Amino acid sequence: MNTYTGHESLNEQIKIVAAGAAKLPGVVIIHSIVDWTITWMSEYGLKGLEISLEEVTSISAQEYYSRFFNEEDSKDYVPKILGLLERNNDDEIVTYFQQVRVSGKS
Template identity: 55%
Template sequence: MVNLYNSTLTPEMGDMINSHIESFDDIPGVVIIHDIRDWSIVYMSKRGLKLLQSTLEEICSLSNEDYHAKYFNAKDAKDYVQKIGALIHKNSDDEIVSFYQQVKFPSEQDWRWHLSSIKIFMRDVEGRVIMTITTSIQVDAMHHMASKADRILDENNFLRKNYDNFCKLSKREVMILKEMALGKSSMEIANLLCISSTTVDTHRRNIREKLNTKSSFQISNYARAFDLI
């Protein structure tokens, strides 16, 4: 039996978690159970506690804000918090939300990518969600998924930062932006869209002005971040 350091848990809740603990420690990843009433942690498997160099009592004593500020990259949360909220709202056993997040261990300076999946674990007698369970598996730094996750995070940050500029573009300008990012000349774009090359040149100038871009690299960043290429 494991002591669960959360005074809001009923004995029944504690018994349910304890009944699963042996199997949790056999999972090749970290298992975390959150009480969504305040998003506090009520359980973390031994593997996770070892990586964080902490005890269950210490982890459970942290507020949700302190826990995430200490171990997680806040930029990632913008990509998965809404998804988790939708999971709770749907309240279905069939729903699972998966996402990448970066974790920093106490003995290391660099972030480590993890692939986490979360689902509903427990409800109250009225059927309302009160706990979720998360499994988190580290993505090897040498694996191609780690570099892909880095790229996705960079693109998402770029998108949020430049969303207002992108929204200034007309539909025709978005089409031309895509072709610019693919390296096509004004004449090639003109032939593709059945317009004059002079009109394309005008659109290109307007696009660069609206996006405040000066290089092809910046144009490509916009096209990738907004899923044009």
């Protein structure tokens, strides 16, 4: 099992995630929890959104969410997720259903 020890670079860790993500039947996304921007997205997600890794990692979190997600739903679940991360309580969970606009089309 590969675990982050603080000594590896972020790029090395992303390579590990990418290798596993290629085998999964879904989209894998790594966010920066500092500003919620995208740090990395699996190829499956990039193809679905019709966007390059360079483009998705260069846009703001606000643009990413308004372009690809239902904004009304985001108003509900984003504060819940942020609160979960801030509290850092292993006994707490948050569930949500996220509607994604493929290719940013309405």
